[in-house]
Amino acid sequence: MTERPLLSVRNLEKHYPITEGVLSRRVGAARAVDGISFDIARGETLGLVGESGCGKSTAASSLIRLEEPTGGRVLFDDGRGEGLRDVTRFDEADLKAFRRNAQMIFQDPSSSLDPRMTVGSSVAESLMVHGMTDRTRRRKIVENLLEDVGLSADDYDRYPHEFSGGQKQRIGLARALVLNPDLIIADEPVSALDVSVRAEILSLVDRLQEEYGLSMLFISHDMSVVRDVCDRVAVMYLGKIVEIGETEEVFANPQHPYTEALLSAIPTPDPRQRRKGIELTGKVPSPVDPPDGCRFHTRCHRVIQPDEYDLEQSHWRSLLNFRDEVVAGAVDVGKVRESVEAGAADGDAEATPDAAVEREIRADFGLPERLSDAAAERRLGDAFDRLLSGNEDEAAETLAAAFVTPCEESVPEFVDHGDGHRSACFLTARDERALERPANAER
Amino acid sequence: MATEDSPRFDTVDWDEITSGGGREVTKSLVALGASLAGLAALLLYDYVVVPDRTATFAAVGWGYDVTKLDWLLALSLLFVAFYGALPLYRNERMTRYYWKEFKKNRPAVASLVFLAVVFVGGVFGPLVISSPESELLRQFQPPVFMEIPQNYVIECVGERAAGVCRGTWQHPLGTTPDGRDIFKMIVYGMQISMKVGLIATLMAVVIGASVGTVSAYAGGMVDEVLMRYVDIQQSFPTLVLYLLIIYTWGGGLFTMVLLFGLFSWEGTARYVRSNALSKSEEEYMKASRLSGAGTYHTIRRHLIPNTASSIITDATLLIPAFLLAEAQLSFLGLGDTSVASWGQLISVGRDHLSYAPWITLAPGLVLFLTILAFNFLGDALLDALNPEARAEAES
Numbered sequence: 001m002t003e004r005p006l007l008s009v010r011n012l013e014k015h016y017p018i019t020e021g022v023l024s025r026r027v028g029a030a031r032a033v034d035g036i037s038f039d040i041a042r043g044e045t046l047g048l049v050g051e052s053g054c055g056k057s058t059a060a061s062s063l064i065r066l067e068e069p070t071g072g073r074v075l076f077d078d079g080r081g082e083g084l085r086d087v088t089r090f091d092e093a094d095l096k097a098f099r100r101n102a103q104m105i106f107q108d109p110s111s112s113l114d115p116r117m118t119v120g121s122s123v124a125e126s127l128m129v130h131g132m133t134d135r136t137r138r139r140k141i142v143e144n145l146l147e148d149v150g151l152s153a154d155d156y157d158r159y160p161h162e163f164s165g166g167q168k169q170r171i172g173l174a175r176a177l178v179l180n181p182d183l184i185i186a187d188e189p190v191s192a193l194d195v196s197v198r199a200e201i202l203s204l205v206d207r208l209q210e211e212y213g214l215s216m217l218f219i220s221h222d223m224s225v226v227r228d229v230c231d232r233v234a235v236m237y238l239g240k241i242v243e244i245g246e247t248e249e250v251f252a253n254p255q256h257p258y259t260e261a262l263l264s265a266i267p268t269p270d271p272r273q274r275r276k277g278i279e280l281t282g283k284v285p286s287p288v289d290p291p292d293g294c295r296f297h298t299r300c301h302r303v304i305q306p307d308e309y310d311l312e313q314s315h316w317r318s319l320l321n322f323r324d325e326v327v328a329g330a331v332d333v334g335k336v337r338e339s340v341e342a343g344a345a346d347g348d349a350e351a352t353p354d355a356a357v358e359r360e361i362r363a364d365f366g367l368p369e370r371l372s373d374a375a376a377e378r379r380l381g382d383a384f385d386r387l388l389s390g391n392e393d394e395a396a397e398t399l400a401a402a403f404v405t406p407c408e409e410s411v412p413e414f415v416d417h418g419d420g421h422r423s424a425c426f427l428t429a430r431d432e433r434a435l436e437r438p439a440n441a442e443r
Numbered sequence: 444m445a446t447e448d449s450p451r452f453d454t455v456d457w458d459e460i461t462s463g464g465g466r467e468v469t470k471s472l473v474a475l476g477a478s479l480a481g482l483a484a485l486l487l488y489d490y491v492v493v494p495d496r497t498a499t500f501a502a503v504g505w506g507y508d509v510t511k512l513d514w515l516l517a518l519s520l521l522f523v524a525f526y527g528a529l530p531l532y533r534n535e536r537m538t539r540y541y542w543k544e545f546k547k548n549r550p551a552v553a554s555l556v557f558l559a560v561v562f563v564g565g566v567f568g569p570l571v572i573s574s575p576e577s578e579l580l581r582q583f584q585p586p587v588f589m590e591i592p593q594n595y596v597i598e599c600v601g602e603r604a605a606g607v608c609r610g611t612w613q614h615p616l617g618t619t620p621d622g623r624d625i626f627k628m629i630v631y632g633m634q635i636s637m638k639v640g641l642i643a644t645l646m647a648v649v650i651g652a653s654v655g656t657v658s659a660y661a662g663g664m665v666d667e668v669l670m671r672y673v674d675i676q677q678s679f680p681t682l683v684l685y686l687l688i689i690y691t692w693g694g695g696l697f698t699m700v701l702l703f704g705l706f707s708w709e710g711t712a713r714y715v716r717s718n719a720l721s722k723s724e725e726e727y728m729k730a731s732r733l734s735g736a737g738t739y740h741t742i743r744r745h746l747i748p749n750t751a752s753s754i755i756t757d758a759t760l761l762i763p764a765f766l767l768a769e770a771q772l773s774f775l776g777l778g779d780t781s782v783a784s785w786g787q788l789i790s791v792g793r794d795h796l797s798y799a800p801w802i803t804l805a806p807g808l809v810l811f812l813t814i815l816a817f818n819f820l821g822d823a824l825l826d827a828l829n830p831e832a833r834a835e836a837e838s
C-alpha cells in the first residue's frame with residue numbers, strides 16, 4: 001500500500017472552448033490546465049502554488065470533478081482493494097462514492113456556507129445525502145465534530161452570519177471532514193482570512209491531518225504558507241507544472257527560475273539569506289494563446305541567450321521585451337516623439353533628432369545606450385532605424401529574426417534532480433554550463 | 444465501534460448505511476401529505492357523494508356550499524402554512540433575526556398588522572358574521588357620524604333631524620343602494636380579495652419559479668424556447684383574452700383568478716432564472732454538489748431557500764397588482780357581479796357618489812390601504828430578508 005499513491009494525476013487537462021457568434025463556432029480554447037501530472041501518497045500534503053490565474057484552482061475542481069476535465073486521467077485508490085481507478089470515467093454511483101473519499105475546503109468561508117441554513121445542517125447535509133436517515137445520529141456526529149474543530153456543540157443551530165471568518169472556515173473544515181474522506185483539497189483555505197487567524201486555522205488543519213491520516217492537496221499562491229504545511233510542493237505556471245519536489249529541497253535549492261522568483265518574494269527575517277527580490281518583467285500571457293516553447297520565456301529573468309551573443313542578462317531580457325512589444329505593435333513612436341518634443345526647449349520647433357527618441361525608448365525598456373555585444377548592437381540599431389523611419393513592420397521582422405532565445409524554440413523536458421525533485425527548464429537540462437551562465441553574464 | 448451516545452464521523456460504517464438506501468421521510472412531509480389527502484377526500488365527497496344542489500357540509504348542518512375557488516384557497520393556505528409558516532417556526536433563530544431586521548421599519552410593522560387583520564377577517568369573518576342581506580327599506584343608510592338628506596332614504600335606522608338621516612352603530616359604514624351593510628360586505632370582500640391575491644399569486648409564483656429553474660438548469664434549447672415564450676406572454680394582451688372568454692363562456696371570479704395566475708408569471712420566471720444562474724456559481728452550491736447531492740437536492744435545499752426571499756418580495760408586488768386589476772375590471776362592469784368583492788362595491792357606489800360617497804369610499808379606502816400595506820411590506824421584506832440587495836442598493 002505504501003508504495004502506491006492515493007491519488008495519481010496524469011496529464012490532466014481542462015480547456016475551456018472559446019466560441020464566437022450565434023452558432024457558437026469554436027474559435028479556440030483557454031488552456032487553463034494543460035497536462036499536469038503528480039502523485040499524492042497517503043497522509044501526504046502536496047502544495048500547488050502559482051500566481052492567480054495559473055490554473056491551480058481549475059486543476060482542483062477538475063480533478064475532483066466539480067468540472068469535467070477535458071483530458072488526462074485522475075487515478076484514485078478508494079481503499080476497496082480495487083487499486084487505482086480512473087475518476088474521470090466514474091459513473092454517477094461511483095462518483096457519489098468518490099465524494100465520500102475526497103472533499104474540498106473552499107477559499108471563501110462566507111460564500112461556501114449557505115446563508116439560509118444552520119451551520120449544523122450544512123455540515124450534516126453530506127451525511128443525509130449519503131443515506132444517513134437517523135436525524136439524531138446525524139446531529140450527534142456533527143456536534144462532536146464541531147467540538148473537534150474548536151467550536152461548541154451549541155453552534156449547530158446558529159447561522160453563518162453569526163460567525164467570524166475564522167470560525168466559518170472551521171465549519172468548512174468540519175464539513176469537509178464529516179464523511180471521513182482520505183483526501184482533502186484545500187483551495188486557498190486561509191487567503192480570505194485575517195492574518196491573525198491564519199496560523200490557528202493552519203495548525204488546526206495540520207492537527208486534523210495528523211489525527212485522521214488525511215492526504216491533502218493544498219492550493220495557495222503564498223509560498224510561506226506552503227512551506228509551513230506541505231511535504232511536497234508543485235509550482236504551476238500558466239497551466240503547467242514547472243517544478244515539483246520535496247518542500248525543503250525546492251525551497252533550499254529551486255531549480256526553475258519561476259520558483260526562484262516566487263521564493264524571492266517571501267519576506268525573510270533572516271538577514272543572512274540575501275535573496276534579492278526578483279522582479280518579473282514582461283506581460284503575463286493569456287492561457288488562450290500561451291507562448292511557444294517554455295511558457296515562462298516571456299517573463300523569465302534567466303531566459304537563455306543564443307550562443308552568438310554575450311550580453312548582460314538583464315539587457316537580454318529587456319531586448320526580448322522590446323522585441324515582443326514591437327512585434328505586437330505596442331510601441332508608439334509618434335507618442336514618444338511628441339513627449340520628447342514637449343520636453344525639449346520651448347521655442348525649439350525643429351524636428352527632434354531621432355537619436356533623442358531612440359534614447360527615450362531605450363530608457364523605457366531598460367536598454368543601455370549601447371549593448372556590450374557588437375553584433376547585437378548592430379542589429380538593434382538597424383531595427384531602431386526602421387522603427388523611427390516609420391517602418392514598424394520591417395523593424396518587427398528585423399528584431400524577430402535577430403533575437404531569438406532557445407527557450408521559445410522547443411519545450412523543455414522535466415529533468416530529475418534526485419528524490420523526485422524535477423523541473424522543466426533548459427538551464428538545468430544544460431547542467432553545469434547552464435548553471436554557471438548567470439555568473440558569466442556578469443562579466 | 445462508536446458508542447451509542449457519542450457517535451463520531453470517523454467510525455461510521457458507510458457501506459452499511461448506503462446499502463440501506465431509502466429517502467428520509469420527515470414529519471412535515473407526512474403532515475403535508477395527510478392534509479392534501481384530506482382535502483382531496485373532501486373534494487371527492489363534494490363532487491361524488493353530495494347531490495348537485497346541496498351544500499357541501501349539509502350533513503353536519505352547515506349550509507355552506509364550497510365553491511371551486513374555496514378549494515383552491517384551501518390548497519393555497521395549506522401551501523402557505525407548510526412552506527411559509529412552518530419553516531419560519533422551525534428555524535426560530537433565523538425568524539428572530541429576520542424579525543429584528545423587519546421591526547426597524549415602523550410603517551411595515553403597521554402594514555403587517557393591517558394585513559393580518561384583513562387575513563384573519565377574510566378567513567374567519569364570513570364564518571362568524573352573517574352574510575349581508577339585501578334590505579331595500581334600509582337603503583342608503585349613512586355611516587356613523589355622517590348624514591344623508593332624508594329624501595334618499597326610505598327608512599332611517601338612526602335618528603332623523605332637520606331633514607337629514609344620521610348614521611348609527613347598527614350600520615357603522617352605512618348601507619348600499621339595496622340596503623346591504625357595507626361593513627359586512629367589506630369583511631366578505633376580504634375573503635374575495637384573499638382568493639384573488641393568494642391563489643393567483645401562488646399560481647404565478649409556482650409556475651414562474653418552476654419555469655425559471657428549469658430554464659436555468661436545462662439551458663440550451665429548452666432555455667431558449669421557454670424564455671422566448673416568456674417574451675411572448677409578456678406582450679400578450681390578457682385583458683383581450685378575458686373579454687373573449689366573458690363573451691363566449693361568460694366570466695366569473697374563478698376564470699379571472701385563473702387567468703391572472705396563468706398569465707402573469709413571466710416576471711417571476713425571468714427573475715428566478717437569472718437568480719438561479721448567479722446563485723449556481725456560489726461556493727455553497729458547489730459544496731453541496733461536492734457532498735454528492737443530486738441536482739434536485741441542491742435546488743430544493745439551497746437554490747429555492749436562497750431565492751425564496753426574492754420570490755416573496757416579488758409576490759408582495761404581485762398581490763396588490765391582482766387586487767387592483769380585479770377592482771378595475773369590476774369598476775368597468777367586467778367583474779363577477781355575483782360576488783361581494785371590494786371592486787364590485789366600489790362600482791355599485793359609482794352612480795351615487797354625489798350623495799352617498801361612502802359606498803365607494805369605504806371599500807376604496809380599504810383597497811388603497813391594502814395595496815399600500817403590501818408595498819410597505821415588500822420594501823421591508825426586501826431589506827430584512829435580503830441583506831445583500833440592500834448593501835447593493837446603498838453602494
Ligand code: SF4
Pocket residue numbers: 256257258294295296297298300301302303304407412424425426427
Ligand atoms: S527554459 Fe528558458 S525561459 Fe524557461 S524557465 Fe528555463 S531559462 Fe527561463
